[in-house]
Amino acid sequence: MRRELHAEWTKLRTSQGAGWLLLALVALTVAASAAAVATVSCPPEGCGHDAPRLSLAGVQLGQAVVAVMAVLMISGEYGTGMIRTTLTAMPRRMTVLAAKAAILTGLTLAAGTVAVLGCVLTGRLILPGNGFVPAHGQALVSLADGPTLRAACGSVLYLALVALLSLGVATAVRDSATAIGVVFGLLYAFSVLPFMVADPDWQTLLWRISPMNAGLAVQVTTNVSGLPLSPWAGLGVLAAWAGFALLGGGLLLRRRDA
Amino acid sequence: MSGRHDFTRLLRAEWTKFRTVLGWVITMVLAAAAVVLLGLFSASGSHASCGAGPVEIDCPEPPLGPEGQAVSDKFFFVHQPLQGDGSITVRVTSMTGQIRLPDLTPGVRRVAPGVVPWAKAGVIVKDGMRQGSAYAALMVTGRHGVRMQHNYTHDVAGRPGGVSKKDPRWLRLTRSGDTLTGDESADGRRWSTVGTVRLAGLSDTVEIGLFATSPCDLLVKQGDFGGSIGQCRFTEATADFDQVSLQGRTSGDAWRQDDVGVTEAPDGAPHHPGRFERSGGTFTVTGVGDIAPHVEGESIESTLTGVLAGLVVVVVVAVLFVTAEYRRGLIRTTLLASPRRGRALAAKAVVIAAVTFVTGLAAACVVVPVGTRILRANGNYILPVSLLTEVRVVVGFAALLAAAAVLALALGALFRRGAAAVAAAIALILVPYLLATTSVLPVGAAQWLVRLTPAAGFAIQQSIPEYPYMTGHYAPSAGYYPLPPWGGLAVTCAYAAIALAAAIVLLRRRDA
Structure with missing residues (x-):
């Protein structure tokens, strides 16, 4: 495993795009959060907004960068034919995939932490100017608050799970454009579906199994009992998706011709 | 050789390229199937009834006005x-x-x-x-x-x-x-x-x-x-x-x-x-x-739940239609055969737009009438609209997919990389729509999103207009768009046209 990890790290370290993508992850996430918190205001009579969740809204855009990074990690190799060299040098294919997953998770957790801290800071700085002050019934966004800390940590984990889901999908479908399409379809298109059906039972069911809606439940800090799933259970749904995708991708990688 | 004949030849070449890749043809058929199945699935899951004391009955239907609307x-x-x-x-x-x-x-x-x-x-x-x-x-x-x-x-x-x-x-x-x-x-x-x-x-x-x-x-x-x-x-x-x-x-x-x-x-x-x-x-x-x-009830566009799934599939195929050539080096053959590079890309755009339009039209022609029938059978009230509006929603749906396909194709030619192009196209069309309709953004911000981004084209699906002389929740999340239907579609088409023009300029300048 060490050899595989080292190989994957070297490949990633020496490729041009990875650094830029990590930078884009942090920049886009924080920028989108800043845009979201700048548009929302809280009048003196109070508002029903969930300030920590608003501050972390940029994760919805940041996950796109994470998905691109994860997909390119494997389908980039299919694109250039590098995958044949990789698999010749390291014939234990599952281990190769595990090494890729480990490197990817580590990088996403690191960059995701920076991005999420940036989001929390953005919320802390901008929201009070828009009326999110204790006098209007809104506490300042602070990591010392339990639910906020859970939302922030959960968001970092969410990004890592999105990375693993994307890696699994990309391993299964190989082509980068198709993989991105599938991942974005699963995340974004699926997330709107519960809002498009009229039946409440279907709505709840679709919400529970959609990776983005369920996964982002971890960001909710107010009215948690009103959610169809508890925050951690929601993240569990995404983890299940990521697990299935990785498993499916791994099995296909092992059985198929490269 | 005359210019028109030349372009017809290019169109034929591009059409041949598209139809001979079995994967793309199957994917387009799947896109249509996804739109139809998701629409029928959500329609069959939507039930409505009204309580009359202890029993549930069909809800009373609102009267129709002299101009046919509820x-x-x-x-x-x-x-x-x-x-x-x-x-x-x-x-x-x-x-x-x-x-x-x-x-x-x-x-x-x-x-x-x-x-x-x-x-x-x-x-x-x-x-x-x-x-x-x-x-x-x-x-x-x-x-x-x-x-x-x-x-x-x-x-x-x-x-x-x-x-x-x-x-x-x-x-x-x-x-x-x-x-x-x-x-x-x-x-x-x-x-x-x-x-x-x-x-x-x-x-x-x-x-x-x-x-x-x-x-x-x-x-x-x-x-x-x-x-x-x-x-x-x-x-x-x-x-x-x-x-x-x-x-x-x-x-x-x-x-x-x-x-x-x-x-x-x-x-x-x-x-x-x-x-x-x-x-x-x-x-x-x-x-x-x-x-x-009267505006309470289901609108005909509620059968188009599959639009996002269809959109993602169409975007992927449109991007691959151009990036696959770069991957396989076919682009060099294409550009050798047609040294006027702008025309080659324009022919690609016409072919992908036509294929997507026909696919979207076929899907919408099935799902809108059948879906509304299912909804009605389940006790839902469908707000009546004129035939012209229904045609606009169906044709507009196909046109929206086609505009998105051209935008995606142009992004594919600009980036030359499939992953980047697909990500960019979805981030441009789908993410603003999502933020405007399902997020916590206030209505004003949501309206600006569906005015300024390519997601404006979703307005073409709105069958019930906003009535200025009636209080209502006229927000994108409720299906009301700030731009008129064709105006919204024009915004999406403008994005597609600008991206295509930029792609043509770059294609001419760059080494293939």
Whole structure:
């Protein structure tokens, strides 16, 4: 495993795009959060907004960068034919995939932490100017608050799970454009579906199994009992998706011709 | 070789490239299948019924107006028949009412005095007592001054301002054949015309009289999962009329009263009834309801739930249509065969647009009629729209997919990398739509998103227009777009055109 990890790290370290993508992850996430918190205001009579969740809204855009990074990690190799060299040098294919997953998770957790801290800071700085002050019934966004800390940590984990889901999908479908399409379809298109059906039972069911809606439940800090799933259970749904995708991708990688 | 012939040859070459890749053809068929299946699936999952005491029954359908749309026609009417030409003149001296407030303790009713902005009271000429029949009315409103309205979807503004004892409004509605003229005055001497309307096919004998009505008060709350929830609370409006005078062949002083369209409780008793009192020359009329378009129900575009799934698939195929050539080096052959590079890309755009349009059209032609039929069978009320609107929604859906495909193709040619192009196309079209319709963004920000981004094209699906003379939750999350349907689609097409132009310029300059 060490050899595989080292190989994957070297490949990633020496490729041009990875650094830029990590930078884009942090920049886009924080920028989108800043845009979201700048548009929302809280009048003196109070508002029903969930300030920590608003501050972390940029994760919805940041996950796109994470998905691109994860997909390119494997389908980039299919694109250039590098995958044949990789698999010749390291014939234990599952281990190769595990090494890729480990490197990817580590990088996403690191960059995701920076991005999420940036989001929390953005919320802390901008929201009070828009009326999110204790006098209007809104506490300042602070990591010392339990639910906020859970939302922030959960968001970092969410990004890592999105990375693993994307890696699994990309391993299964190989082509980068198709993989991105599938991942974005699963995340974004699926997330709107519960809002498009009229039946409440279907709505709840679709919400529970959609990776983005369920996964982002971890960001909710107010009215948690009103959610169809508890925050951690929601993240569990995404983890299940990521697990299935990785498993499916791994099995296909092992059985198929490269 | 002539230029036109040359382009036809290019089109054929690109079409051959598309149709011989089995994967793409299958994927396009799958995109159509996804749109159809998701639409039918969500339609079959949507049930609606109304409680009538202990049993669930099909919900009562709203009446249809003279122009075919669903309407609310519920008001308190103090009236008498008028044969032939004639007029009614009244003075409105006050308009008051009450509004129910949100419960602080569940079940404990709180009301406050006040009138909602579109509470209405005034004079009306109606073609019989049937709900949904043609009418013309001149009225004072809660906060929009004097208005003349007819046939539920037409509205002309008169003088602004409210009414009081000190500042009354005189209203006069004159019938002459099928033409109705509304005049208003502050003192009963100097009159000004608010509007003249024609009610085609108005019967010889019509009902003429006084009315009052008040729509429910809308309170929009942020939904727990994002989006928003509207809540409508009971209101009623009371108006005092005096100086009532009738001209023409009426029944003189014999007034009848009717609570038109009043909701009945299961035991048959009227729910929130209106009232009429008369003391001397003063008529006091209290009413609940609205004379306006009816917008509650499913719209035909609710069968297009598969649009996002279809969009993602189409984007991927369109991107691959160009990036696959770069991957395999085919682009060099393509550009050798057609050294005028712009034309080669334009031919690709035409082919992908045509293929997507046909795919989208086929899917929408199936899912819209079949989906609405399923919805109806499940007890849902489908808001009726004209055939032209239905055609626009179906064709517009296909056009939206085609515009998205061209945008994706252009991004593919710009980036030359599939992953980047797909990510960019989805981030441009889908993410703004998502943020505008399901997120916690305020309505204003959401409206700007669907004005400025390529997601504006989703407006083409909106079948029920926003009515400026009716309070409603006109937000993207409720299916109301700030741009008109074709205007929204034009924004998406403009993005596609600009991206394609940029791609052509770059393709000419860059080494392949």
